Amino acid sequence: MPEIERSLPPYKQVLTYLREQIISGELAEGDTVPSERQLAADWGISRATATKVLGELRHENLVEPRQGVGTVVTARGQHQSPSDRFRSADVTGRIYPSGQYAKILSAGLVPAPERVALALGIEEGAQAVCRRRVTCDETGPVSASTSWFAAELADAVPALLESERIPGGTPGAIEEATGRAWEDGQDLVSARIATDEEAELLGITERPAALLVGYNSLFDAEGNVIEYGEYLSVGSRLTRYAYQRSRD
Template sequence: MPELDRTPPYLQVVQELRRRIVDGELADGDRLPSVRQIAEEWQIAQATAMKALAALRADGLAESVVGVGTVVRSRRTLHRSAADRLDRALRTGKIYPEGEYAVIKAAEMATPPTWVADLLGLDEGAQAIRRQRVTRNEDGPVSASISWFSADLADTVPALLVPERIPGGTPSAIEAGTGRRAENSVEEASAVFRANADQAEDLGIAVGDPVYVGRNIYSDTNGEILEIGESIAPEGRWKIHRTG
């Protein structure tokens, strides 16, 4: 039986079921435990169990289906955070859950924007490794992103410059090539932007449609930056942050 702590019981249930959804253990269309099952498993009141399922529906991660119960609805609503992808890669060796995959659009040496160059400590005009991808599922694009890496990694992690998917993701490839393990993730979110032509094409939306923009930094145990990324997702997708 899962152990309860001082967090309100319904929130502990919500956090655990969210974790299973974010990790892909519970896939889109899967039936969630019933109110009775949740109440018995966590030894809580059925009213508390109902509150937990209501919170997941409010998050856009589940819906009630007549004759079935509460089912997961995440394919069209969930935008996994960079922290969640890193955590999954380190725990399972796979950065994407079942049903999601990346299409690599570019892997090349390029001049990064000023904010990236500053973080990497590059002189003006210096180049870095740039990887551009679109993450998709059965319904189409989930998000689009660009990652930047120090040019020094070109020799030790040549896969970064190959426009193909890397099994286990870029953090695993960097660790295998250099021994440097991505342990920390910092993530920032901006206000909503309007999609330009390239973003609209990647996400299958109209130019000017609203998009969510986020930035993330992966660093190793010494605090040295391994990867800098910027991602966009279409309107209507929720990024779920979890801790513990």
């Protein structure tokens, strides 16, 4: 049974706990979250605090009320960041939330452009593994992404060169084959207007359209990049970043 820690306000603790369950996939799309009454009983908090928690989850588009059912998890309008996917893979073994799936568009060895070479620490034009995919849900494309790896990883993980999904995601397959586990990650995010090709890939019909553009890297314990990725998402979708003020 969860317990309140006095170091943080009860509201923050309950909110963080439920948010992490949703982001990790422990609570999947369509699952019912505890009611105000149940949250109050489980955590020993007031009904007003429980109401505030559920209200914030609704504000973040993580849950929605459903008549006759209660409050249920929904990913509608959300873009799952790479950090969310990797946490989900660690906790549940699934890299995508319920209701989403990836289509691998291509996989193979190609010359690394400058930005990729810099990220992977290889020479520009050297061969690198490139995997392109589009992530969809019942409404259509959610995001498009490209993952890059040093060419030698393909010897240990041949599946990187296959246009098929890798169960549990690429980081897990690389760790299993080589022992190299990711320890830290970094995302850089910007925005721009979609090109015609990008708009078609994401099913965007109204143009011009804004895109959320991200660049993410996974580092091993020695600080070397295991995977470098670039992703695109429709600008109207929300991406959540949580942070706390340092009290040092």
